[in-house]
Amino acid sequence: MLAMNFRGPFRVRADHNQPYPEIEHPEDAIVRVLRSCICGSDLHLYHGLVPDTRVGSTFGHEFIGEIVEVGSSIQNVKVGDKVMVPFNIACGKCAFCKQELYGNCHEANSQATAVGGIFGYSHTAGGYNGGQAEYVRVPYADVGPTVIPDWMDLDDAVMLTDVVPTGYQAAQMGGIQPGDTVVVFGAGPVGIMAAKCCWLFGAGRVIVIDQYDYRLEFARDYADAEVYNFKELEDPVVFIKKTTDSLGADVCIDAVGAEAAGDTMNTLLGRKLLLQGGSTTALHWAINSVKKGGIVSIVGVYGPIDALVPIGNVLNKGITIRANQASVKKLLPRLIEHVKNGIIDPKQLITHRIPLEEVAEGYHIMSTKLDNCIKLSSHTAFSIKKKYKFLRN
Amino acid sequence: MTDETNPEDFVNKRGGDYSHIKGWGIDADPKNDPTYPMKKRTDEEIKGYTWERPPQQPVNIEVLKSVERPNITAVFGTAMPPKGLSGAIRRFAFKYSESSYARWMQLVLADRIGVVEGYIDDFSKGYIPNVFVERGWIAEWKYNRKNFILKAALTATVATAGILLLTKGKKKD
Ligand SMILES: [Zn+2]
Ligand SMILES: [Zn+2]
Numbered sequence: 001m002l003a004m005n006f007r008g009p010f011r012v013r014a015d016h017n018q019p020y021p022e023i024e025h026p027e028d029a030i031v032r033v034l035r036s037c038i039c040g041s042d043l044h045l046y047h048g049l050v051p052d053t054r055v056g057s058t059f060g061h062e063f064i065g066e067i068v069e070v071g072s073s074i075q076n077v078k079v080g081d082k083v084m085v086p087f088n089i090a091c092g093k094c095a096f097c098k099q100e101l102y103g104n105c106h107e108a109n110s111q112a113t114a115v116g117g118i119f120g121y122s123h124t125a126g127g128y129n130g131g132q133a134e135y136v137r138v139p140y141a142d143v144g145p146t147v148i149p150d151w152m153d154l155d156d157a158v159m160l161t162d163v164v165p166t167g168y169q170a171a172q173m174g175g176i177q178p179g180d181t182v183v184v185f186g187a188g189p190v191g192i193m194a195a196k197c198c199w200l201f202g203a204g205r206v207i208v209i210d211q212y213d214y215r216l217e218f219a220r221d222y223a224d225a226e227v228y229n230f231k232e233l234e235d236p237v238v239f240i241k242k243t244t245d246s247l248g249a250d251v252c253i254d255a256v257g258a259e260a261a262g263d264t265m266n267t268l269l270g271r272k273l274l275l276q277g278g279s280t281t282a283l284h285w286a287i288n289s290v291k292k293g294g295i296v297s298i299v300g301v302y303g304p305i306d307a308l309v310p311i312g313n314v315l316n317k318g319i320t321i322r323a324n325q326a327s328v329k330k331l332l333p334r335l336i337e338h339v340k341n342g343i344i345d346p347k348q349l350i351t352h353r354i355p356l357e358e359v360a361e362g363y364h365i366m367s368t369k370l371d372n373c374i375k376l377s378s379h380t381a382f383s384i385k386k387k388y389k390f391l392r393n
Numbered sequence: 394m395t396d397e398t399n400p401e402d403f404v405n406k407r408g409g410d411y412s413h414i415k416g417w418g419i420d421a422d423p424k425n426d427p428t429y430p431m432k433k434r435t436d437e438e439i440k441g442y443t444w445e446r447p448p449q450q451p452v453n454i455e456v457l458k459s460v461e462r463p464n465i466t467a468v469f470g471t472a473m474p475p476k477g478l479s480g481a482i483r484r485f486a487f488k489y490s491e492s493s494y495a496r497w498m499q500l501v502l503a504d505r506i507g508v509v510e511g512y513i514d515d516f517s518k519g520y521i522p523n524v525f526v527e528r529g530w531i532a533e534w535k536y537n538r539k540n541f542i543l544k545a546a547l548t549a550t551v552a553t554a555g556i557l558l559l560t561k562g563k564k565k566d
Binding site for chain 1: 409411413414415416417418419420421422423425443444445446447448450451456457458459461462464465466467468469470471472473479483487491494497500501503504505507508510511515522523524526527528529530531532533535536537
């Protein structure tokens with residue numbers, strides 16, 4: 001079958017000779033992918049920043065599709081169902097799943113305990129092949145996959161597998177109280193979505209900081225945010241203090257993660273030499289520009305290695321830091337409601353659509369921000385020529 | 394814009410009117426105070442592996458396991474079992490704790506060696522990877538032609554210089 005195949009940093013290919021996935025566990029399902037996206041956090045893998053990203057792996061944690069085969073104990077979904085598949089793989093039974101911390105499941109990743117199982121996200125996140133393929137194995141298919149309502153656009157559905165819940169949770173973890181000033185660092189799809197969701201929690205002012213004008217314009221139009229390009233600011237932290245009457249923002253959201261630009265030392269240590277879990281510039285800015293007693297919410301992805309974080313300021317300012325991978329499954333019912341009521345319109349973020357065959361170009365476009373790309377989706381359906389081999393019954 | 398801007402320049406222009414934002418405040422919850430952690434479990438559940446574990450996926454490939462957990466998870470990924478030199482390094486790396494630099498640095502090293510092994514694997518199957526396509530340069534040609542031509546010219550110059558140097562060296566022998 002056709003699947004994306006990672007060959008090393010900055011090098012991937014659309015490979016027609018990848019093996020079909022198989023049912024390996026009674027709670028597995030096989031899904032024929034209808035849409036998959038390339039995510040900003042896929043770029044961390046693409047750039048070689050996440051340890052144990054093995055050559056030959058297939059990425060893709062944002063996908064939707066049709067169930068074509070189920071394991072013997074599957075009850076909640078059936079062949080033919082069109083489902084959105086949360087990016088986190090969760091068993092639904094362990095101590096953490098019971099707390100609805102589906103992003104922190106303890107039965108999905110043998111390789112590490114800090115991070116749960118994630119589709120197509122290196123062996124550090126469990127060694128699963130992802131959805132940038134024609135077919136994908138979905139473990140614990142009774143727990144994660146959620147049937148796409150008839151009225152929902154498939155482009156909206158694919159955004160509900162990561163971007164929308166992650167942005168929403170970023171705002172939620174900020175503990176926003178009505179009237180609060182929120183600063184979102186990063187105007188990628190998640191940052192833009194986070195900015196949008198801040199209003200739902202009653203924010204009084206939403207500020208977005210990024211280095212690309214086209215993304216800032218998008219954030220302004222889509223999320224009604226005030227936007228600033230940090231390249232035009234002498235010091236983003238001083239700037240935010242000044243715009244908030246010298247107190248700092250009530251809430252800061254880091255929607256950037258490991259590949260933040262804007263600071264030479266962090267770039268060198270985190271991105272070039274890989275001596276820390278990524279460049280932590282955005283996190284520095286968030287910690288330093290939040291008010292005392294404020295809340296910093298982190299959804300940007302960092303590597304497992306230590307990172308230089310101004311922990312002294314965290315202590316002295318009495319900051320609460322909240323961070324997690326989104327618990328997609330937990331948030332979906334509410335978010336589906338918001339999409340239905342037109343409060344969130346996720347598909348607007350998709351600026352590029354490509355066939356899976358052009359996945360290498362897709363990665364390059366995302367990585368170098370070509371053609372004002374915000375979000376790129378690949379339509380596997382374009383590329384399916386042969387009949388599915390599992391349809392044998 | 395400079396940092397000399399006055400705070401007055403940033404007075405909230407909305408004046409508290411959010412009527413044009415659909416859904417404003419719809420999820421506002423005054424009790425959403427993140428400084429108070431939630432507790433959604435019983436005391437029984439904090440005693441370790443007391444949950445009913447899903448059935449074990451048959452372990453018929455090599456799965457590297459963190460030293461910080463007692464078992465292989467009920468379900469695991471089977472994407473790329475460790476093999477070759479990179480695999481040997483990965484096995485060694487997994488002897489260290491997740492909080493250890495030694496573990497992650499070795500994994501990064503194994504990743505780099507894996508890239509070379511990937512080339513060898515391709516060649517051994519008679520497949521010559523099209524690095525131009527794999528690096529997505531078709532997109533560069535489509536959307537950023539100027540840069541594409543610049544880089545291509547630079548690469549050609551460096552390559553030509555390299556060939557000249559090599560052939561020059563050969564003549565001396
Ligand atoms: Zn994602
Ligand atoms: Zn679990």
